[in-house]
Amino acid sequence: MAQKLNVALIGYKFMGKAHSNAFRQAPVFFDLDAEPVMKVLVGREEAGVKAAAAKLGWESYATDYREVVSRPDIDVVDIVTGNTSHAEIAIAAARAGKHVFCEKPLAMSVSEAREMVQAVEQAGVKHCVNFNYRKLPAIQLAKRLIDEGAIGRIFHWRSVYLQDWIVDPDFPLVWRLKKEDAGSGALGDLAAHSIDLAHFLVGDITAVSGLMETFIKERPIATSMSGLEATASQERGPVTVDDGTLFLARFSNGAIGTFEATRFAPGHRNGNIFEINGSEGSLAFNVERLNELQFYSRRDAGHVQGFRTISVTEGGEHRWVDAWWPAGHIIGWEHSFTHQVVDFIEAITQDKPATPDFRDGLKAQLVLDAVERSAASGQWVTIG
Numbered sequence: 320m321a322q323k324l325n326v327a328l329i330g331y332k333f334m335g336k337a338h339s340n341a342f343r344q345a346p347v348f349f350d351l352d353a354e355p356v357m358k359v360l361v362g363r364e365e366a367g368v369k370a371a372a373a374k375l376g377w378e379s380y381a382t383d384y385r386e387v388v389s390r391p392d393i394d395v396v397d398i399v400t401g402n403t404s405h406a407e408i409a410i411a412a413a414r415a416g417k418h419v420f421c422e423k424p425l426a427m428s429v430s431e432a433r434e435m436v437q438a439v440e441q442a443g444v445k446h447c448v449n450f451n452y453r454k455l456p457a458i459q460l461a462k463r464l465i466d467e468g469a470i471g472r473i474f475h476w477r478s479v480y481l482q483d484w485i486v487d488p489d490f491p492l493v494w495r496l497k498k499e500d501a502g503s504g505a506l507g508d509l510a511a512h513s514i515d516l517a518h519f520l521v522g523d524i525t526a527v528s529g530l531m532e533t534f535i536k537e538r539p540i541a542t543s544m545s546g547l548e549a550t551a552s553q554e555r556g557p558v559t560v561d562d563g564t565l566f567l568a569r570f571s572n573g574a575i576g577t578f579e580a581t582r583f584a585p586g587h588r589n590g591n592i593f594e595i596n597g598s599e600g601s602l603a604f605n606v607e608r609l610n611e612l613q614f615y616s617r618r619d620a621g622h623v624q625g626f627r628t629i630s631v632t633e634g635g636e637h638r639w640v641d642a643w644w645p646a647g648h649i650i651g652w653e654h655s656f657t658h659q660v661v662d663f664i665e666a667i668t669q670d671k672p673a674t675p676d677f678r679d680g681l682k683a684q685l686v687l688d689a690v691e692r693s694a695a696s697g698q699w700v701t702i703g
């Protein structure tokens with residue numbers, strides 16, 4: 320592994336921890352053509368970024384991303400900042416000739432996402448948006464089964480993405496609940512994942528009819544946030560994003576879909592769940608059981624027909640698992656980030672497109688935008 324790829328990670332909180340872990344694990348478990356070097360961690364607050372760099376294993380830290388993205392020794396810029404700065408940083412990094420890896424949702428708006436696509440394509444750098452659930456072995460198996468025709472012609476996509484971390488009305492008003500900081504709420508944070516999975520597994524979404532609701536209109540203003548925990552002050556402020564969003568969708572191949580995303584589903588911590596029904600069978604998945612894929616085949620003999628649970632842990636059969644543990648020795652949520660890093664490094668070293676890339680990010684952004692417009696107007700919105 321002669322080649323080295325020096326990485327700069329911009330942002331160091333929840334996602335910073337997940338991405339740092341992925342860069343650390345990737346060369347340990349996978350045989351890569353290039354070694355990612357955790358060169359510099361960037362954050363605006365010096366004490367915080369310094370402590371995070373030491374804890375997460377970065378060689379150094381910096382407080383200004385502008386100086387870092389133009390450094391000649393940096394090859395890859397990974398962006399895990401709040402959504403408002405994705406575009407600015409990604410465009411600066413692309414213009415400086417760096418490969419760009421960015422958290423989801425790609426941008427705050429369709430126009431920002433378009434500018435980002437233009438910048439990376441003009442610069443000729445590799446680009447990737449971290450819709451990490453694609454990088455689970457079960458999702459890759461679902462894709463393979465669909466491509467092999469195992470479920471036939473797809474009729475239905477049915478997804479729910481259920482969380483409950485803000486159901487308490489006194490949960491603080493964190494950045495994720497402010498439109499100016501997050502873009503949208505459950506829609507951009509959660510439904511964006513379902514949209515990307517639907518694009519990957521079913522096909523392009525062409526029209527949507529949406530409904531968005533904010534149940535708790537005001538909350539105590541947050542003073543700090545760590546992961547999905549936060550502390551608050553006495554002062555209150557308005558919630559300006561959706562707490563829950565539902566939408567109907569049409570796909571270009573004739574399939575129809577329903578999507579639900581909410582942070583108000585008590586008991587569901589991270590229920591990224593979907594089912595796909597086709598002429599020959601069905602597939603079902605729940606991220607809280609991410610080592611399993613449910614498959615029903617109409618081709619099975621009648622006396623054994625029923626959903627089967629496939630343990631997606633067989634080396635040689637299921638993607639990426641060879642690199643980890645023997646069959647049945649399950650993997651977790653964080654592994655999807657490592658797989659994304661592995662694929663991104665391969666895209667760079669083998670000069671092939673990364674997946675999902677900024678165009679996929681833009682495609683998801685177009686749907687997010689269409690859902691918001693549809694919810695505001697009460698009309699179906701077509702995606703061009």
Ligand code: SOE
Pocket residue numbers: 482508509512547589
């Ligand atoms: C919080 O809602 C969150 O961490 C999202 O931001 C992630 O994208 C999702 O994968 C899990 O939940």
